[in-house]
Amino acid sequence: MLLSKTQLLPNENNLDGIAVAIIRLQELYRLDPKDMTGLESHSALSPDGCFHIAVIAHQNQQFQCAILWIQETMRKLHEGAEAVVTKENVLTLLTSIQFDVCNLHFALGVTQLLMHNDNLNLKTILQPAYTNSLIENIKNLDGMQHFITPFDTSALHRPMQNGYEALCRGQGIKMNPKRQKKLVCRYMTGEGSPQLIYAPAKEEEEWDEPLILRYHDIISLSEIEVIKRLSRPKLARAKVSDPVTGKFVYTTVRVSKSAWLSNDESPVVARVNQRLADITGLDMNTAEELQVANYGIGGHYEPHYDSMVANGLPFTEKRIATVLLYMSDVEVGGATVFPDIGAALPPKRGSAVIWFNLLKSGEVDTRTLHAACPVFVGSKWVANKWICCRGQEFRRRCTLSKSD
Numbered sequence: 001m002l003l004s005k006t007q008l009l010p011n012e013n014n015l016d017g018i019a020v021a022i023i024r025l026q027e028l029y030r031l032d033p034k035d036m037t038g039l040e041s042h043s044a045l046s047p048d049g050c051f052h053i054a055v056i057a058h059q060n061q062q063f064q065c066a067i068l069w070i071q072e073t074m075r076k077l078h079e080g081a082e083a084v085v086t087k088e089n090v091l092t093l094l095t096s097i098q099f100d101v102c103n104l105h106f107a108l109g110v111t112q113l114l115m116h117n118d119n120l121n122l123k124t125i126l127q128p129a130y131t132n133s134l135i136e137n138i139k140n141l142d143g144m145q146h147f148i149t150p151f152d153t154s155a156l157h158r159p160m161q162n163g164y165e166a167l168c169r170g171q172g173i174k175m176n177p178k179r180q181k182k183l184v185c186r187y188m189t190g191e192g193s194p195q196l197i198y199a200p201a202k203e204e205e206e207w208d209e210p211l212i213l214r215y216h217d218i219i220s221l222s223e224i225e226v227i228k229r230l231s232r233p234k235l236a237r238a239k240v241s242d243p244v245t246g247k248f249v250y251t252t253v254r255v256s257k258s259a260w261l262s263n264d265e266s267p268v269v270a271r272v273n274q275r276l277a278d279i280t281g282l283d284m285n286t287a288e289e290l291q292v293a294n295y296g297i298g299g300h301y302e303p304h305y306d307s308m309v310a311n312g313l314p315f316t317e318k319r320i321a322t323v324l325l326y327m328s329d330v331e332v333g334g335a336t337v338f339p340d341i342g343a344a345l346p347p348k349r350g351s352a353v354i355w356f357n358l359l360k361s362g363e364v365d366t367r368t369l370h371a372a373c374p375v376f377v378g379s380k381w382v383a384n385k386w387i388c389c390r391g392q393e394f395r396r397r398c399t400l401s402k403s404d
């Protein structure tokens, strides 16, 4: 009984993963730790939790973050929150961080402070060799300008990934009123599909170049529930294909759980796929199965092209189009962003967005680079339907032009 419960408890890897997710949210949404942990001493994140995040940030060379979490750990310790970690442990980590960022005077100052603290057996913590190396380094300080101002959230800037992070914060969206005015919505009856003639789809142009369409209320709440129920037992940590080896591997580039659902699994899956065939007018016989994905807090998918999932694939197997079904709203975060064109699409439960990954010439449309922003509050459910080239020869004719 106890064994079965302990298997459910988070292990060290899980805790490190949580720390990494918290740091990702903090960096991306530019947050101060105290806004994430709550001010009360009984709040969810203990000094030990904060210290763990500082350690992980330090390991990953995210020094500014590490300093902020050290400050937060100290704040909680000052408030008298219970903890295993001591102020001395925290200051010791602070000296190594300051050393790593070449803030040597600061590192030496804290080290000396710690050395003179009689309560501690610090000689075991701070190696004399380390202190000597600090003193040596300070002597050679000339020309070293790489100082960091501690305790400043505005310095939480990492190199940008094509503006992906800014779009996630709602900055840099490249739509203007003149362009937006031209975007239309309509009831769409497709190309003679009887279903759509009886129940036209609510089609909205989300973006003009390249065209991104959103279909509202394309999947009902009860269908969503069935799809979620079928996928839950199958959900497993998502992988991505390694561009060099082509093998599918776990990576922090994509943090979510996913599951594949086939048409045979339930009439609901087949019905939803048929609806997607009706609205796209594309052949679904060669499409991949429906891939359901669930992102928890901090879950995300960094910028990628869907069409490049396995570079060695023959053209006919490439993903000509993506249909992304949103099966939940997300309270904060979780938008699908396109860094190249400056578009941000908020998840909206029951809707689907559609775009072509390939130009009519068959080349990758580089404007379709896209990412899933980290979820900050809530749980995000989506389903991907990737439609392949084979079967579309007469439905989406190719051209030699590279512009469409």
Ligand SMILES: O=C(O)CCC(=O)C(=O)O
Pocket (backbone or CB within 6 Å): 293, 301, 306, 324, 334, 335, 336, 370, 371, 372, 373, 382, 384
């Ligand atoms: O979840 C999203 O918003 C996008 C997901 C995505 O791009 C993918 O799974 O390939």
Ligand SMILES: [Fe+2]
Pocket (backbone or CB within 6 Å): 304, 305, 306, 370
């Ligand atoms: Fe994608």
